Amino acid sequence: MHADITLAVDGEEHALRVDTRTTLLDALREHLGATAPKKGCDHGQCGACTVLLDGRRALACLILAVAGDSCQVTTAAGLADGDTLHPLQQAFIDHDGFQCGYCTPGQLCSAAGMLQEAAQGWPSAATTDLTAPPVLDDTEIRERMSGNLCRCGAYPGIVAAISTAAPHTGVPEGSR
């Protein structure tokens, strides 16, 4: 069975016909040729496929493409502003927050989404005071980024990159 859907990917509208079993991840990768979202497990266990779906981080392998119909998808490629890298991307380079680079686009989308969540006051398992806005110290960042596995072990660089870039991402100050 097939369905016609539209997806806006990194600001560009696409109309496509998909098998109703096709995941959003496969629609992006196999139908639209997007290379930023990666497939590491196809089961919601690694985070490599993380994109921003209508602004929130989501695992593209766990969403059917038909369920993403009419959604705005931002991949790591879309975080950059033309030739100007997003502050998180630049910070990942500066802090060597990756090695093989395969988990990296997912880490970046996850970090961007995570900063928004924290700005909106969402607590995590590491939040000690649930009545105050969360403070994104390293422990909070580690906890909130633990859905994104990195087998190369670039975690310290990832944490340093996020904490350095956070003030420059445009996410409201009061929340950090």
Add this chain to the structure above:
Amino acid sequence: MSAPVHPRSAPTAPGRAIGADLPRVDARAKVTGTATYAFEYPVPHPAYLHPVQATIARGRLTRIDTTAAEALDGVRAVLWHGNAPRLRATDNAELAVLQSDQVFYRGQVVAAVIADTPEAARQAARLVRLDYDQQPHDVDLSPHRGDLYAPKDDHDQGDLEAAMAGAEHALDATYTTPMLHATPIEPHTTTAVWDDSGLTLYESTQGAHFARQELAPLLDLDPQRIQIIAPYVGGGFGSKGPLHAPTVLTVLAARAMFGRPVKLALTRRHMFDQVGYRSPTIQRIRLAANAQGRLSGIGMDATVQTARLAEFIEEATGPTESMYAAPHRHIALRAAELDAAVPGWIRGPGQCPGMFGPEVAMDELAQACGLDPIDLRLRNDPDHDPATGKPFSSRNLAACLREGARRFGWHDRDPAPGTRLVQGWYVGTGVAASRYPVVPPAGPSEATVRHLHDGHYEVHIGAADIGTGAWTVLTQIAADALGAGVQDVQVRIGDTALPEASVAGGSTGTMSWGSTIVAAARAFRDRHGTAPAPGAEASAPLPDNPATEQFAMAAFGAQFAEVHIHADTGEIRVPRLLGAFAAGRIINPRTARSQLIGGMTMGLSMALHEQSIMDPRFGHVVNCDLAEYHIATNADVADIQAHWIDEEDPHVNPLGAKGIGEIGIVGTAAAVANAAHHATGVRVRDLPLTLDHFLG
């Protein structure tokens, strides 16, 4: 040629590139997601492949019914041993995919569906019916099996039994490490195109030339008709070193679909039975020492598993041969041939599991002797290689232990175990030694230097960057060798269209490719001088190093861990890990630190989480995904530091560099286990350090 070109690096002054803290040259491509991995090449109208796997561990296929699968919309073919293209006979039976009706292990590929979409291929694969003549299987590893064999000669010297009987301190204990999987985040993937021009593979591999060399004879094809392209690889950790069956399967499918590209990405579950694993190891360690902790006897009897289908031996006794000296030594490796998947390379093969037992045993001996564990190691640090009697080209284990101790704050450590309870957590610290040998590269290398114009150069070598930083460090090495800045040098790697390079394995990449580039740059200057014409070029192979005959060569390190174990729940945390390494000259501190920390993180993961659990009734790994085979997450890693000492080794190679890709994982788990003992008084000899060890 399709090797990508990266934006020019931030400038360095001529001759100042090696040692510079430069960002990766491929960084921008990776953070924007534009770096293309094997599955992501835009090929026209690809077909998708999905394997069908055996559901018994031993027997013979009596019938394969493909009717229902073939009837499905979009299915192009179902391949099995009755209709698959033939391969040339090979010594490596693992690669003889779809060539016979024999089943050697559960999960073996016995058929495969080619379809227009991944969804159809997957659905059809489930519709293939398999009938078997099933035979009893055997997947039980034990040191007491009657059919163990010796894959290498025993190392015997003196009389260990007598040394044990006469020793002031004698330790005899057994340690185990479980089956482990490499688990790169990019699964093994292949995109294959077989058409009139030959075979083109976009491949997730640690060595394009190495893969081609194995593939060409299987296919009876001139290697020149095969191009393998792999500029970016999403982690390898050994599993992407040798060729494995899924690549051959994709090539067979591409031949069957002549002219149409075929793509295969293993699912995460396939990653647990198709691409190798680290054999479990059982290590009986014996140590005999006098009152001062001087070793008089060392024993290591290790048992590992291999497969009935093909042999792979985890050389877990290797480190013991060279680590500490004693007049009485007995070192023996035994293997059992099981009805299981074929084991393979995983980061630090032999070295990594083979240092766990001995380095925990040294901790136990230190305690028995009333010595600081660092002191015990210093007292037994040999000045010649115990295995060969050769001098070391450099051995700075002692310096690593001292430097690590200083940075970690070891000096005022209270040695008593199980005495520090802080807010409900037992606190302890531990140390272990690391070592990784300088091994000869697996295969030849050659590099070409070409002058483009006005002092801009291109350097070509078919090397691989699996996350190691090869793109970057080879640029630095080439820049210095040419007396140029890194901004004036473009390195091209990851393609068999480039000059041949050895596989990224055994931590040899930077050493062998770098030395080759240095030789090519010298050849270039010899031929073209300092004012070369545009288009001038020269090539050179990896030079021989006669010093490898005269010296024993290895990198050394010391790893320190702080461990907290919850008194009520047994939960274990590792708030601090610190490694001090002596690995020759460091080409790029930024990428080197990431390599060492990455190895230590994998060692931490091995200490705390990793174990593939075999169900003996069925012969397969039951926890075959990332929800159940746990690898370290961000929250597991707190303060982790890698340091190195200045080490000049004029013998090891012209760069003075030793490998750093693997040493970080060696010894880490022992340091964590030793710290856990210091915290709780509970001695864990079986990895991983799950909380049940510390309860009750």
